[in-house]
Each structure stands twice: as C-alpha cells, then as structure tokens.
Amino acid sequence: MVELDTGATAWMLMSASLVLLMTPGLAFFYGGMVRTKSVLNMMMMSFGSIAVVAVVYVLWGWSMSYGADVGGIFGNPFDQFGLQGAIYDESGEFLIDGFGVPNIVGVGFQATFAIITVALISGALADRVKFGTWMIFTAIWVTVCYFPLAHMVWGGGFLSGSADGLAAMVFGTTGTGADEVASVAPIDFAGGTVVHINAGIAALVLAIIIGKRKGFGKEPMRPHNLTLVMLGAALLWFGWFGFNGGSAFTADGFAGLAWVNTTTATAAAVIGWLVTEKLRDGSATSLGAASGVVAGLVAITPAAGSVSPVGSLAVGAVAGVLSALAVGLKFKFGYDDSLDVVGVHLVSGLWGTVAIGFLATETGLFYGGGVEQLVVQILIALVAVAFAGIVTLVIGLILKSTIGWRISEEDEVGGIDLAVHGESAYEIAAQGGTIKEVRA
Amino acid sequence: MKLVTGIIQPHRLDDVKTSLEAAGIRGMTVSEASGYGRQKGHTEVYRGAEYTVDLVPKVRIEVLVDDETAPTVTDVVVQAAQTGRIGDGKVWTVPVEDVVRVRTGEHGAGAL
Numbered sequence: 001m002v003e004l005d006t007g008a009t010a011w012m013l014m015s016a017s018l019v020l021l022m023t024p025g026l027a028f029f030y031g032g033m034v035r036t037k038s039v040l041n042m043m044m045m046s047f048g049s050i051a052v053v054a055v056v057y058v059l060w061g062w063s064m065s066y067g068a069d070v071g072g073i074f075g076n077p078f079d080q081f082g083l084q085g086a087i088y089d090e091s092g093e094f095l096i097d098g099f100g101v102p103n104i105v106g107v108g109f110q111a112t113f114a115i116i117t118v119a120l121i122s123g124a125l126a127d128r129v130k131f132g133t134w135m136i137f138t139a140i141w142v143t144v145c146y147f148p149l150a151h152m153v154w155g156g157g158f159l160s161g162s163a164d165g166l167a168a169m170v171f172g173t174t175g176t177g178a179d180e181v182a183s184v185a186p187i188d189f190a191g192g193t194v195v196h197i198n199a200g201i202a203a204l205v206l207a208i209i210i211g212k213r214k215g216f217g218k219e220p221m222r223p224h225n226l227t228l229v230m231l232g233a234a235l236l237w238f239g240w241f242g243f244n245g246g247s248a249f250t251a252d253g254f255a256g257l258a259w260v261n262t263t264t265a266t267a268a269a270v271i272g273w274l275v276t277e278k279l280r281d282g283s284a285t286s287l288g289a290a291s292g293v294v295a296g297l298v299a300i301t302p303a304a305g306s307v308s309p310v311g312s313l314a315v316g317a318v319a320g321v322l323s324a325l326a327v328g329l330k331f332k333f334g335y336d337d338s339l340d341v342v343g344v345h346l347v348s349g350l351w352g353t354v355a356i357g358f359l360a361t362e363t364g365l366f367y368g369g370g371v372e373q374l375v376v377q378i379l380i381a382l383v384a385v386a387f388a389g390i391v392t393l394v395i396g397l398i399l400k401s402t403i404g405w406r407i408s409e410e411d412e413v414g415g416i417d418l419a420v421h422g423e424s425a426y427e428i429a430a431q432g433g434t435i436k437e438v439r440a
Numbered sequence: 441m442k443l444v445t446g447i448i449q450p451h452r453l454d455d456v457k458t459s460l461e462a463a464g465i466r467g468m469t470v471s472e473a474s475g476y477g478r479q480k481g482h483t484e485v486y487r488g489a490e491y492t493v494d495l496v497p498k499v500r501i502e503v504l505v506d507d508e509t510a511p512t513v514t515d516v517v518v519q520a521a522q523t524g525r526i527g528d529g530k531v532w533t534v535p536v537e538d539v540v541r542v543r544t545g546e547h548g549a550g551a552l
Contacts, residue, residue, distance in 0.1 A: 220491045222484065281485040291487060328488040340487060 005100025008250040012105045015246025019112035022239030023050050023119045029232025029290065030123050032225040033339050037415025038127040039224065039425045045122035045134055050115050052138040057111040058083055064147035065110060065155050072158035072165065074148040083107060099250040109246055114150070116243075117195045118142050123339035124203035127213050128412050131420050133405050137395065145391040146198065149384060153186070153194050159380045161185025166383065167376045184372040186380045187360060189258070190247035192302025192353035193384040200346025201385050202392040203337055209396040210405045212336035214412055221338075226286050233290035237266060240297045244304040258304035262297065265304075265316030269296025269348075272320025280324075288324065295323035295344050299352035303359065311359040318355070319348040353381045441539060441549065442510035444503045446531040447473060448521040453499050459520040465503060465513055473500040479527030498529060504539060506549055 027046035031039045053061070060077035063086075067075030080086045087104045089095050095103035118138045125134070152159040158166055161182040163173045168182035175181055188194060215221070223229060244262045248254035273292030274284040299319030300312055307315060327343035330336065337343070357374025358365045365374050399405060406412075411419030418424055448456060453470065460468060474495040481494040503513050510533050517531050541551035 220493075222486060222491060277485070277488065281488065281490070283485060285485065287486055324488070331489065343487075 002100045009101045011251035012101050015242035016109040018239045018242025023116045025235025028228045032228030033223040034126050036224045040417040046119040049119040053115040065150040074151045120199035121203045123341040124207040124337045126338035186376050187356045188302045189305040190244045190301045196298045196345045196349025197384045198388045201388045203341035205392040207335045207337040216336045229290045233293040261304045261312040264309045265300035265312040266296035268313040268316030269320035272317040273324040276321050276324040292320045295319045295348040298348040302353045303356045306360040315355045323348050441536040443536050444513045444533050446501045446517045447529040450499045452521040456520040459516045463516045469502040471500045473498045
C-alpha cells in the first residue's frame with residue numbers, strides 16, 4: 001500500500017473545495033444574464049443541483065462511477081452503496097489511492113464534478129421550468145447519464161483506455177494480462193466529454209423538448225446585471241484551477257502544467273471572442289469577455305495535461321472564436337438555449353476534446369503522432385454526444401408527459417421568482433405592505 | 441405659484457443644481473426618468489443579438505416657486521442644461537393651485 005502523501009492530500013482537498021465553489025460561481029454567471037424577475041430561480045437551479053447531487057453521490061453516485069464494472073457502461077450501484085468499502089480497508093485504516101491520497105478525498109473531489117455538470121444544464125432552461133421538475137431531473141439525469149459516462153471515461157469503462165474499450169477495439173492493445181491497455185488511449189483530462197459535451201448536449205435536447213420562452217427572439221431579454229456575470233466568470237476561473245489542477249490527482253508537475261494551460265488557454269479565448277465580436281458587432285463587450293473566459297476554460301479542460309502552454313493558446317483562441325460564432329445559432333435554428341450552454345459548453349467541449357488529436361505533445365498529429373489519437377478523440381466525442389443525447393431525450397420526454405416542465409404562461413410573464421419561489425430578488429422601489437403572519 | 445419641470449440629460453444635473461443654488465432658488469425634487477423625443481434610442485449587442493433600446497435615461501427636476509421667480513428658474517435650467525445637441529430635453533411651467541407644507545400645515549406662498 002502507498003504511504004499517505006500529506007502534500008498531495010492537501011492539494012486534493014483544496015481542489016475539491018475550489019470545484020465546489022464553481023457552482024455558486026455559475027449561479028452568479030447565469031443569474032446576471034437573466035432578467036430581474038427570474039434571477040433567483042436561475043441561481044436556485046445551481047444551488048438545487050448541489051443539494052440533490054451531493055446526497056445522491058454518497059448513496060450510489062460514487063459506486064456507479066467507480067464501483068464494479070457492469071458491461072463497460074456503469075459501475076454497480078450496490079457495490080459501494082453508501083460508500084461502504086470506499087473509505088476504510090479491512091483493518092479499519094483509511095484506503096489510500098496510488099498517489100498517496102485517501103480514497104474519501106477522491107470521493108469528495110469527484111462529487112463536485114457531478115454537481116457542476118448538472119448545474120451547467122440549467123442555463124438552457126431560464127425563466128420557465130418548474131423547480132420541482134428540475135430537482136427530480138437532476139437526480140435522474142446524474143444517475144443515468146452522468147455516472148455512466150464518468151464510469152465509461154474515467155472508471156475503466158467503454159471510453160477509457162481499458163483493453164476491452166472502444167479505443168482498444170479500433171487500434172488494438174499493448175501489454176499482456178492485467179497490464180493490457182489500449183495502444184492509443186483516449187484523453188479526457190478533466191471532463192471534456194464527461195462534463196461539457198455531456199451537459200451541452202443535454203441542454204440542447206432539453207431546450208428543444210421544453211420549448212421557447214414566450215417572446216424568445218422578439219422581446220428584448222437583456223442580461224440584468226453584467227457585474228454579476230463578470231463576478232461569476234471570475235469565480236469559475238478560480239475554481240477551475242481545482243478542476244484541472246486537481247485532475248492531476250496529486251501536487252506535481254502535471255498539476256502545474258494544467259494550472260498554466262488553464263490560464264493561458266483562457267486568456268487566448270478571451271482575446272479570440274473579443275476580436276470576433278469587435279469585427280462583427282463593433283464592440284468588445286464585457287459579456288463577451290466573461291463568455292470567452294468560460295469557452296477557454298471548457299476547451300482546455302480535456303487537454304490541460306497533454307498540450308504545451310503554447311499549444312494551449314491555439315486551443316483557447318479557436319474556442320473563443322468558435323463559441324462567439326456559435327451563440328447566434330439558437331436564433332437561426334429557433335431553440336431557446338437561453339444562456340448558450342450549447343454555444344459555449346458543447347461547441348468548446350467538442351473542440352477541446354478533438355484538439356487533443358492535433359496538439360497533444362506526445363501523440364498529436366501536429367507533433368508527429370499520426371492520426372490515431374485524433375480518430376480516438378473524435379470517436380469518444382461522438383459516443384458521448386450520442387449517449388447523452390439519447391438518455392436526456394428519454395428523461396426529458398418522460399418528465400414532460402408526467403409532471404411537466406413548464407410553469408404557466410402567466411407565471412412566466414409575471415416572473416418565475418415570485419410565482420415559484422415566492423420572492424423577488426431586488427427591492428427596486430418601496431412596495432409597501434406589512435408582516436401578515438410569523439410562522440415559528 | 442408655478443411648477444417648473446425640466447427633463448434634462450443626467451450628466452447636466454450637477455450644473456443645473458449649482459446654478460439654481462447660485463440664483464438663490466432653494467429646493468428641488470429630482471427623479472430618474474426615461475423617454476424619447478427627437479433623440480432616437482441606441483443599440484446594444486449581447487452575444488451577437490442586437491437590441492434596440494428606445495427609451496433614453498433622463499433626469500426630471502421639479503421646482504415649486506412663486507409666479508415672479510418662475511421665468512428665472514426656467515432661464516437658469518435651460519442655460520445650465522444646454523449642450524446644443526439633440527436630447528438636451530425640455531422645460532415647462534404649469535400653474536399650481538395650492539401648496540401645503542406638511543410639517544406646519546401652512547398654505548400658499550408661505551409654504552414655498
């Protein structure tokens with residue numbers, strides 16, 4: 001057994017905390033982009049996701065992600081249900097992973113990823129979705145979509161480098177016995193497929209199932225507070241150091257490389273986005289800068305451990321340009337992805353995952369590594385799209401035909417905050433009234 | 441008694457206020473307003489979606505004075521608020537039947 005590494009453990013605890021901070025950060029990022037009448041609902045969807053997913057994660061989430069493999073698709077939920085066998089060994093000592101970090105720290109770290117992935121989807125659902133349906137959706141989606149995909153990519157399943165995975169089927173294996181692995185292992189450092197393609201495609205499918213807001217594409221739906229959006233983007237960036245840096249699973253050079261790439265790609269993406277909109281629209285906007293931050297962070301997520309800082313500039317700059325161009329598509333195709341989860345997370349997530357095939361310093365096409373890595377990256381991206389798309393479609397349609405997604409049109413126009421949560425975010429002018437009853 | 445109301449550019453408010461004080465006019469009410477006249481609105485672009493914003497932010501000032509002082513107030517406001525560009529606003533005067541000072545209950549000119 002590996003000795004406890006206190007330095008690595010400290011960094012992983014810090015990383016888990018940073019990643020958890022991203023979800024409230026996302027609440028600010030999204031909350032500032034909606035109108036005053038629905039900012040609380042927007043933020044509550046993120047906080048609701050923390051509440052539901054953290055509970056689900058310790059019960060069966062960890063086990064379905066990293067428990068005993070079932071057909072390469074998911075882990076057995078009963079294998080480590082309630083984290084039994086995931087914390088202590090037979091002699092009652094804390095289980096330590098290969099990096100000298102207690103297993104329970106890894107559980108916490110992974111739980112925060114599941115939380116933010118679900119919360120990302122909420123950006124497509126602004127102003128119009130029943131809070132109860134959202135809460136139920138989060139529990140179902142994380143169970144049948146997120147945990148399986150996390151298992152497939154990170155838990156030794158179908159999309160990992162395992163000897164019976166997709167990559168091994170295409171390009172064969174090396175090694176023998178227990179050491180047999182795919183010759184060309186798929187690379188998803190911190191969640192290009194599991195987090196961003198997954199959430200992005202789910203957002204697209206749900207936006208289509210749930211339908212447009214009243215007035216979408218006609219009435220102005222301007223962001224009500226861009227300073228909140230900037231604050232949210234900054235918190236996301238800060239938290240992302242844990243997301244990518246922590247995905248090295250120890251405090252080492254890989255963590256440092258991921259940290260630098262996370263900064264450089266993001267900076268390049270901001271420039272890419274701003275130049276694009278300056279040329280097209282005439283202004284470099286703060287919303288564009290904040291969006292460029294997120295696009296860059298998304299794109300570098302899968303690649304943070306395998307590209308050089310110079311390569312990361314290309315990953316980020318292209319992501320900024322692609323996402324800046326992609327956010328307008330919803331108006332063209334008429335799906336109300338309210339806050340551009342598709343344009344930012346799906347598009348930059350796909351790009352980042354595929355970019356590894358070109359820019360990975362060991363196996364990328366531009367570094368003389370041939371096309372194999374590129375083919376593998378495209379394949380895992382496509383499987384992630386198909387899997388998450390189909391699973392979300394089924395969940396979305398079932399919820400639509402049972403409890404329903406939409407609040408009434410009257411409530412939507414009047415404002416979901418007041419209608420669903422019984423609150424309003426801002427006292428803009430004196431509104432009068434008295435305390436009617438105190439329930440204690 | 442007269443009520444002089446001015447709709448002016450928000451950035452002229454400080455000059456208007458200072459000029460009125462210099463002219464010996466005490467007291468005014470200021471509120472934020474939005475509207476449009478000959479000045480058209482503007483466009484804003486959010487993630488590639490262009491919005492036209494019709495209503496332009498303005499400041500409304502209101503001054504209650506006796507009949508003789510009203511033309512002075514109008515002159516001072518117009519002078520201080522003027523930039524010479526479209527969108528400078530308007531000033532108008534209307535007669536006021538009665539004024540009451542809430543603290544003392546005084547009516548008419550004594551309440552000004």
